[in-house]
Amino acid sequence: MSAASAPSVPAARHEAAPVLTVGAVVWLASETMFFAGLFAAYFSLRATVPGPWPPGDVHLDTAVAGAFTVVLIASSGTMHRAVKALEGGDVGRYRRWLIATVVLAALFLSNQAHEFATVGFGLGSHAFGSAFFFMTGFHALHVTGGAVAMLFMLLRSSVGVFDARDAPGAEVLAYYWHFVDVVWVLLYATLFLLR
16 A cells, blocks of 8 residues: 555644733743742741741731622622623623722722821841731732733723633633632631631
8 A cells, every 4th residue: 555545634622722821921931930929938937937926016907908809709790790791791781890899999099098007017027027918918919910900901991992802811810810819818717717
């Protein structure tokens, strides 16, 4: 049998992952490593610093922080609803749910600012103070970045063509937002509950 008459075998087709998805996974993996480093530093300090942990001058309002944790978790729900609305082609509902998410993010950030101003210790007061301000401060920067990205998406959705074809970008933003929420739950448990 000659090579020309041999039956052809179709080449296996592999569907490539969209570049946006791969980029989002790599980006969130790097963010995970960043926050893992902060948690590792915190627990290393906790294990090696002599004396009580946290120090006696640390009086965190666990109940208020818990209430704003619920606010941030609720923002994951509104973000999910926004993406589902956009996937269904309802840009108006997408915008309304995204605005609700931005409002919840702003409420969370306002509590963070109030907490930073009234907590009673500073970045240089002790190791706990350094860890507290670094961890919550970097998280607040991530929340702020997410809120800015949402405002950008709101602007995009109000000018030009914006429809269900833009859902992948909205979904990546939602993945980021859910990530930020999960990190806060871990931060809240670590800083406010584990004494």
